[in-house]
Amino acid sequence: MKYIKEFRDGKKAKILAEQIKKEVKQNYAFMEFCGGHTHAIFKYGLTDLLPPEIKMIHGPGCPVCILPEKVIKQAIDLTLDRDILFCSYGDLLKVPGPKGDSLLKAKARGANVSMVYSSLDALNLARKNPDKKIVFMGIGFETTAPATAMAIKMAKDQNLTNFFVFCNHVLTPSAIQNIFHSPELRNMQELKIDGLLGPSHVSSIIGTRPYEYFTEEFEKPVVIAGFEPLDVLQSILMLVRQVNEKRAEVENQYIRVVDKEGNQTAKNIVAEIFELERNFEWRGLGSIPYSSLKIKKKYKQFDIKAYVKLSEEKVLGHKACQCGAILRGVKTALDCKLFGKTCTPENPLGPCMVSAEGACGAYYHWYINKKVENGKRDKTMSLGHD
Amino acid sequence: MEPITLAHGSGGKKMVTLIEDLFLKKFNNHNLPQGNDFTSFEVSQKKLAISTDSYVISPLIFPGGDIGSLAVHGTVNDVCMSGAKPLYLSASFIIEEGLDLKILEKIVSSMAEASKKTGVPIITGDTKVVEKGKGDGLYINTTGIGEIPSNLNITGSNAKPGDKIIINGSIGDHGMAILSFREGLNFETTLQSDSAPLNSLIALMCEFFPQINCLRDPTRGGLAACLNELASQSKVAIKIFEENIPIKTEVHSACELLGLDPLNVANEGKLVTICPPEIADDLLKTMKSHPFGVNSQIIGEVLEGTDVFMETSFGGQRKISWPESEQLPRIC
Numbered sequence: 001m002k003y004i005k006e007f008r009d010g011k012k013a014k015i016l017a018e019q020i021k022k023e024v025k026q027n028y029a030f031m032e033f034c035g036g037h038t039h040a041i042f043k044y045g046l047t048d049l050l051p052p053e054i055k056m057i058h059g060p061g062c063p064v065c066i067l068p069e070k071v072i073k074q075a076i077d078l079t080l081d082r083d084i085l086f087c088s089y090g091d092l093l094k095v096p097g098p099k100g101d102s103l104l105k106a107k108a109r110g111a112n113v114s115m116v117y118s119s120l121d122a123l124n125l126a127r128k129n130p131d132k133k134i135v136f137m138g139i140g141f142e143t144t145a146p147a148t149a150m151a152i153k154m155a156k157d158q159n160l161t162n163f164f165v166f167c168n169h170v171l172t173p174s175a176i177q178n179i180f181h182s183p184e185l186r187n188m189q190e191l192k193i194d195g196l197l198g199p200s201h202v203s204s205i206i207g208t209r210p211y212e213y214f215t216e217e218f219e220k221p222v223v224i225a226g227f228e229p230l231d232v233l234q235s236i237l238m239l240v241r242q243v244n245e246k247r248a249e250v251e252n253q254y255i256r257v258v259d260k261e262g263n264q265t266a267k268n269i270v271a272e273i274f275e276l277e278r279n280f281e282w283r284g285l286g287s288i289p290y291s292s293l294k295i296k297k298k299y300k301q302f303d304i305k306a307y308v309k310l311s312e313e314k315v316l317g318h319k320a321c322q323c324g325a326i327l328r329g330v331k332t333a334l335d336c337k338l339f340g341k342t343c344t345p346e347n348p349l350g351p352c353m354v355s356a357e358g359a360c361g362a363y364y365h366w367y368i369n370k371k372v373e374n375g376k377r378d379k380t381m382s383l384g385h386d
Numbered sequence: 387m388e389p390i391t392l393a394h395g396s397g398g399k400k401m402v403t404l405i406e407d408l409f410l411k412k413f414n415n416h417n418l419p420q421g422n423d424f425t426s427f428e429v430s431q432k433k434l435a436i437s438t439d440s441y442v443i444s445p446l447i448f449p450g451g452d453i454g455s456l457a458v459h460g461t462v463n464d465v466c467m468s469g470a471k472p473l474y475l476s477a478s479f480i481i482e483e484g485l486d487l488k489i490l491e492k493i494v495s496s497m498a499e500a501s502k503k504t505g506v507p508i509i510t511g512d513t514k515v516v517e518k519g520k521g522d523g524l525y526i527n528t529t530g531i532g533e534i535p536s537n538l539n540i541t542g543s544n545a546k547p548g549d550k551i552i553i554n555g556s557i558g559d560h561g562m563a564i565l566s567f568r569e570g571l572n573f574e575t576t577l578q579s580d581s582a583p584l585n586s587l588i589a590l591m592c593e594f595f596p597q598i599n600c601l602r603d604p605t606r607g608g609l610a611a612c613l614n615e616l617a618s619q620s621k622v623a624i625k626i627f628e629e630n631i632p633i634k635t636e637v638h639s640a641c642e643l644l645g646l647d648p649l650n651v652a653n654e655g656k657l658v659t660i661c662p663p664e665i666a667d668d669l670l671k672t673m674k675s676h677p678f679g680v681n682s683q684i685i686g687e688v689l690e691g692t693d694v695f696m697e698t699s700f701g702g703q704r705k706i707s708w709p710e711s712e713q714l715p716r717i718c
Contacts, residue, residue: 004638010629010699045702117644229700345710366704368695 007228035062035357042366072097079111119151146266174291207262284327323350395515412498437464450578454497470532482521544599545620550666561651582655623691
């Protein structure tokens, strides 16, 4: 496979890091939207290379992190029907719902829960198990929505009557807009964002055009960045330059994959199958209008919501869990009392701990707390100024 | 196809035939056919090492090995991690009704061959058959016993600040070879499991370098779990260098695709050794002279402290944490 080593070249990284150091003129706070970026920043120790003037804020772009407890409860409730074989991408299975229950625990109790790597695997299971109702959990941003849409389209073409989708796909631009509108950002006291490291795989689908709104409306620079460590460093340099030159533009660092218009085929299939849901409750960000997708009436035979009345009861997470504030960038994992003590990847109390793309999971796995003195945890961390 | 039936585990004639015609024939050695419920053997006054392991791997036959050879290599290697010379193995079979006798024969032959090549005979065993649906083809348990040379003191709690850490070759081969074969995940690769007996390599290492402090095989949980175990047992910190860790391109690529970290992926023919710095270069040379150590590398060092961390090829540092839950169930 190409493109593993090319974008992980330590020597080139040092050159980029030097260049960033040369060009910094002030303190900068940049938010990386995607969990993939958070992952790269921690895994490659990028913060050790960045000058202290640059602070990275970890955004909400981790698909499992933003699902509310209510949706996890609904999923677990669905598995009570033992005729259902519930299929999901792996990370979701561990996400804690009410009272720490999860799909993985439901599986241990005897529920039919299966991890799949692709929506098409779920479709195969439907073909192989005609006596079972296969429910595929559609989660994720614009990157995974086309695959879910394609599975629904194929199920229709193949006249499958035992394939259903529990659709919880969400939209990136709505979440970004919500963060830029947040009171914490507006009053500048709690959160300062000078620029956005834009999504990489999401942008390969939607293109760079949707971000133009943010540069115009909020006057924040956006750089679409790849997920490899050199991509991230180069994009940070591009953001520094925009801030220094007082520009607020959409720039595309990830030109090997992303273009202005995105993937028209993927956009078409999504438009064919889905429409905007009036409202979606995001964990951490709250209710955001028109921020998620639902299955169109024309395809409602594949919508599990058309058959089962799901509980709308509000479910509260762990009281001390700070995932909400962490997802908005207001707090970091180290601000949470539960972090690393009662909340660990083996026993996650909040969703950000589940995946290494979640902010807490990334801290837990890779962050070396260099400033632990006298057993006291340093809240400023080594990630730059505060 | 002749399927295994419950009668093969009933204690009756059919079971005796299976034992005599298959197990005794294949595992043939002078200790085995004593006809008793036990095997007697003599031990010296020396210090002994014993280890037991159950093998539940799926699929039973995989690129580079099968559950039979794995059950020999895995337990032999565990015994060796004390520096011991493994002497004997036991083998227990839990067979699911319906297993094709041909498959069982193939696995038992491979097990016998592994035992022969390794020089560690299987001297006692047991067979049980469970009803269809109550097992998954075949599970094997093996126990190994070995003699520890009196001049050695090798344990996981012996690592000292300043020591060097060496691995005998590339990581992640076993886990990724198994994964490539799993239903629903088939991806094309020529990757083979690294399943191998390490007793001759360890005998060579210990003969010339009895000062070795630790030996550990990075099986389930991979190199990450292995180093965390050693660090916590010895109450030290461990630093490894990303650039020095041997990883095959195929393993790296497959891990990228599936979102796995090669450091967490299982190995079945690898060992990590920790030794005083003054013997590290010579020990490395000796290891490289052995067929199972050709790609040996010094991958890190022991420091004072508590964490396991890695200097990335970027010049940054990151923590190597314990792998969480099972990346992949039933890998050995």
